[in-house]
Amino acid sequence: MSWPDWIPLRTSLQSMSAYGAPQVPAEAVLNTNENPYPPSPELQAQITQAISQIVGTLNRYPDRDAVILRSALASYINERSQTNFGSENIWAANGSNEIIQSLFLACGSGVALGFTPSYSMHALISNVAGTTWINGERNSNFTFNSEIAVEQVEKLKPTLTFITTPNNPTGDAVPLAEIETLARAVAMHGGLLIVDEAYAEFSPEESAVSLIQAFPHIVVIRTMSKAFAFAGARVGYLVADLHIVNAMMLVRLPYHLSAITQAAAKVALDFRTELLGNVSQLVAARQELVKALNDLGLTTVPSAANFILFTGFKATSPQLWAALLEKGVLIRDVGLSSYLRVTVGNEAENKVFLEALTELL
Ligand SMILES: Cc1ncc(COP(=O)(O)O)c(C=O)c1O
Numbered sequence: 091m092s093w094p095d096w097i098p099l100r101t102s103l104q105s106m107s108a109y110g111a112p113q114v115p116a117e118a119v120l121n122t123n124e125n126p127y128p129p130s131p132e133l134q135a136q137i138t139q140a141i142s143q144i145v146g147t148l149n150r151y152p153d154r155d156a157v158i159l160r161s162a163l164a165s166y167i168n169e170r171s172q173t174n175f176g177s178e179n180i181w182a183a184n185g186s187n188e189i190i191q192s193l194f195l196a197c198g199s200g201v202a203l204g205f206t207p208s209y210s211m212h213a214l215i216s217n218v219a220g221t222t223w224i225n226g227e228r229n230s231n232f233t234f235n236s237e238i239a240v241e242q243v244e245k246l247k248p249t250l251t252f253i254t255t256p257n258n259p260t261g262d263a264v265p266l267a268e269i270e271t272l273a274r275a276v277a278m279h280g281g282l283l284i285v286d287e288a289y290a291e292f293s294p295e296e297s298a299v300s301l302i303q304a305f306p307h308i309v310v311i312r313t314m315s316k317a318f319a320f321a322g323a324r325v326g327y328l329v330a331d332l333h334i335v336n337a338m339m340l341v342r343l344p345y346h347l348s349a350i351t352q353a354a355a356k357v358a359l360d361f362r363t364e365l366l367g368n369v370s371q372l373v374a375a376r377q378e379l380v381k382a383l384n385d386l387g388l389t390t391v392p393s394a395a396n397f398i399l400f401t402g403f404k405a406t407s408p409q410l411w412a413a414l415l416e417k418g419v420l421i422r423d424v425g426l427s428s429y430l431r432v433t434v435g436n437e438a439e440n441k442v443f444l445e446a447l448t449e450l451l
Contacts (some may be wrong), residue, residue, distance in 0.1 A: 102220060109214060111314075117418035118439035123258065123289070123397050125319035126436040127368045133361045140353040152349035155339075156182050159352045162299040162359045163327050165294055171299045179302075179329055181338040182347060182355075186288055186313040186326025187211055193250065193309065193328075194219035197282055203356075207232065207426055209258045216250075224248070229330060232260040232391055234401075236268040240275040242378030248280045254286040257294050260430045261393025273305040278367035282334075284309045291369050293319030293394035299329045306331035307450040316396060317369050318358050327353045373397050376434045382444050386451055397433045399424070403451060410450065413447040 091107070093099050111122050129137065160177035166235060167175055169304050182187050190211060194202070198221035203260055204212045205226040225402035226242045229235045253272060255264040269285060276283045285298040287310055299310045304401065309330040315321035325347075328334070357364065373396075380398060381388050388402040407430050411423040419442055422431040 096336075101237075106214070106217060111422065112420065113312075114420060116415065116420035118148050118435055118442045119420050120429075120433040120443060121420045121422040121431045123316060123370065123395070124321050125291060125316055125372070125396070126434075126439060127319050127371075127430050129319065129358075130361075130364060133358065133364065136207065136357045136361070137354045140357045141350055144349050144353050147202070148349065150349075151345045152347060152352055154186050154321075154345050156347050156352050159347075159359075159442045161355050162356050163173070164235060164329075165300055166362060167297075167329055168358055171297050173299055173302075175329060175394055176301070177333040178335060180327055180404065181326040181330070181335045181342075183342070184324040184326070185315060185353070186286070186311045186328075187215070188324075188337075189326045189328050190215050190284075190286075191219070191313050191337050191428045192341050193284060194221055194283070196337040197250060200281070201246055202250040202252065203242060203246055203248035203253035204254070205234060205242075205257075206249070207257075207424065208252070208425075209288070212252045212254075219411060221250070226428075227259075232257075235266045236264075236271045239272050243272065243275045244279070247281070248276075250279045250284055252283060252286060254288070254394035255295065255298075256289045256393065257394065258288065259397070259399050259422070259426070259429075260391050261395045261397060261399055262391065263293040263394035266296045266301070266430055269298050269308075270305070273301060277305060277307060281307065283308050286371060287311060288313045289316055289395035291366060292373055292396050295352055295394065298434065301332060302329065306333070309334055316356060317366050318362070319357065319368065320358050323351055323358070327352060339427060354451060372434050375437070379432070379434055379440055382440075385446075386444075386448060388451075391429075399426075399429050399431045401416050401429045401430075403430075405450075413450050414443070414446055417442075417449070419443045419446045420444060 113377040163180045164175040198219045201222045202216045203224045213223045314325040388400045391399040407423045
């Protein structure tokens with residue numbers, strides 16, 4: 091894009107493009123790894139009630155430190171990982187993208203490394219923040235390789251090293267022992283190891299939160315957008331040593347998390363048993379979808395998340411993507427030649443997707 095001279099846009103931004111997963115109407119929307127299940131009528135009613143209780147105080151700023159929500163998030167993490175975190179170990183923001191941005195603002199003074207292909211926003215936010223981003227390597231089958239990763243960390247000595255598990259867009263999850271190996275390598279030269287666990291609830295692997303006590307330079311990023319089916323509410327958080335949380339307070343905007351968001355998220359956490367039940371259903375649907383794709387002669391990358399990367403079709407990725415859209419199915423061309431990524435949807439969406447794909451292959 092060319093920019094008019096009168097905008098004093100920073101030079102580093104001039105060649106960049108905005109993040110832009112297409113938002114177009116489709117019968118099956120399977121492109122942004124959302125959870126297909128809307129909030130149940132009971133959850134909707136409780137959220138509405140919680141918001142109606144605070145609506146009369148919206149003339150006041152919200153709790154700047156979101157302490158009630160952060161305590162509830164700490165309890166949730168402790169329950170799942172048998173840890174002992176308090177609100178001082180949690181920072182919450184408008185989606186985990188804002189968490190990533192805050193980490194760059196606070197600690198992005200050197201080089202940042204991530205093992206790609208991975209979540210594209212890590213590199214994009216790094217560039218926006220003025221941190222040099224380096225694309226590290228994975229195995230040719232896209233799996234994470236801790237030996238290669240350690241070599242890259244030792245060579246580049248990044249201030250921020252990113253690992254995404256399960257990884258987006260490939261879906262593979264990294265065993266805890268390998269994260270620990272990487273954490274040791276990062277500890278040797280200083281810097282933070284950022285473990286992006288946006289899809290953790292879909293994975294059988296143990297969360298890296300259990301490593302934080304031994305390795306205080308590990309920061310785990312989580313989100314309510316996926317397992318909690320709460321993408322529209324925008325709630326992400328990190329789990330870390332309290333000094334990291336204190337650093338987040340230096341860069342956060344005052345009152346960044348609205349009172350409405352805080353109240354709604356607290357209710358969604360109270361409904362975790364119901365919401366995480368839907369996660370088990372999605373994991374089962376993922377297995378069925380993998381089988382159906384394999385039966386169509388396609389190759390799938392093993393996934394521990396709520397999406398599947400697949401290949402083995404004759405058309406190019408943009409061609410098949412466009413042909414599916416014409417049939418009402420929106421999936422994602424993640425820019426990997428001859429691969430496409432599909433999010434696991436509800437039963438009807440998965441059926442529409444498979445029928446459309448069968449016709450096109
Ligand atoms: C790996 C990963 N991290 C973070 C995010 C951002 O999630 P949100 O900002 O909705 O919390 C996503 C979204 O797709 C993701 O795939």
